[in-house]
Amino acid sequence: MKRKSSYIVLVLFNLAILLNGCHQSSLPQPVTPSVDQNSQVQQTSAMPVYQRKEMITSPAEALQLLLNGNQRFKSGKVLNKDFSADKRSDLLQKGQHPFAAIISCSDSRVPPELLFDQALGDLFVIRVAGNVITPAELGSVEYAVDHLKVPLVLVLGHEGCGAVTAAVEGGEAKGSLSAVIDKITPSVHTATSYGLKGNIFLETCVDLNIHNSVLDIQKSPVIKEYLNTKQIQIVGAKYDLDQGKVSILN
Numbered sequence: 001m002k003r004k005s006s007y008i009v010l011v012l013f014n015l016a017i018l019l020n021g022c023h024q025s026s027l028p029q030p031v032t033p034s035v036d037q038n039s040q041v042q043q044t045s046a047m048p049v050y051q052r053k054e055m056i057t058s059p060a061e062a063l064q065l066l067l068n069g070n071q072r073f074k075s076g077k078v079l080n081k082d083f084s085a086d087k088r089s090d091l092l093q094k095g096q097h098p099f100a101a102i103i104s105c106s107d108s109r110v111p112p113e114l115l116f117d118q119a120l121g122d123l124f125v126i127r128v129a130g131n132v133i134t135p136a137e138l139g140s141v142e143y144a145v146d147h148l149k150v151p152l153v154l155v156l157g158h159e160g161c162g163a164v165t166a167a168v169e170g171g172e173a174k175g176s177l178s179a180v181i182d183k184i185t186p187s188v189h190t191a192t193s194y195g196l197k198g199n200i201f202l203e204t205c206v207d208l209n210i211h212n213s214v215l216d217i218q219k220s221p222v223i224k225e226y227l228n229t230k231q232i233q234i235v236g237a238k239y240d241l242d243q244g245k246v247s248i249l250n
C-alpha cells in the first residue's frame with residue numbers, strides 16, 4: 001500500500017513538471033545564478049532595495065553609511081539596487097546629491113560603488129592609479145565639496161597596490177606614468193627611513209601614500225574653508241583585497 005501511494009505521488013509529480021514545462025516552453029526563462037556553496041555570496045533577489053534619505057550633511061553619518069555598506073559587501077549580503085528608467089529619470093530631474101567623494105586607486109579589484117554597496121547617485125568617485133592627488137584630482141574633489149556639498153571625502157588605497165609597488169621598485173617610468181610614480185615616491189623615501197623590509201615595507205608605503213593624499217587635499221584653500229567650519233571630514237582608508245574589508249586609517 002505504501003509502495004502504491006509513493007508511485008501515485010511520483011506520477012503526479014512528473015505530470016506537474018511536464019505541464020509546467022509545456023506552459024512555459026515558449027517563454028524566455030530567467031537565468032538562475034548558481035550558488036557556490038563554499039562562498040558566502042548569496043542570491044540577492046530576496047534582499048530589499050537600497051534606499052537612503054536624499055540629503056546627507058553629516059560627515060559622521062556619511063562615513064557610517066559607507067562602513068555599513070562595506071559590511072554588507074564583505075558578508076555577501078548586498079542589497080538590490082534600483083537601476084530602472086524611473087530611477088535614472090528621477091536622478092536627471094532632481095540632480096545628483098552624492099554623500100561622499102571617494103578618491104580610489106584604479107585597480108579593477110577596488111570599485112568603490114561595489115565594495116561600499118552603494119547605488120546610482122550615491123558616490124562621487126575619482127579614480128586614479130595609486131590614489132594620488134594631482135591638480136586634476138584636487139579640482140574634482142573641490143567640485144564635489146564646493147558644488148555638490150558632499151560632507152565626506154575619503155581617500156581609498158589598498159593592500160598590494162601595483163602603483164606603489166612600481167614606485168618601490170624604482171627604475172624609469174615610461175610615458176606619463178612618471179606623473180603617478182613621482183607622487184608616490186616621497187612615501188617610499190619616508191618608509192625607507194623607517195628601516196622596514198619586505199611586505200611590511202610595501203604596506204607602510206601604501207599607508208603613507210594614502211595619508212599624503214589626505215594632506216594634499218587638506219592644503220586646498222577651497223577645502224580648508226569647509227574643514228574649518230566642520231562641514232566636511234577627510235579620511236584615509238585602506239581596502240583589504242581578500243578580506244573585502246575597508247579599514248579607516250588614523
Ligand SMILES: [Zn+2]
Pocket residue numbers: 105106107129130131158160161162163164
Ligand atoms: Zn592600486
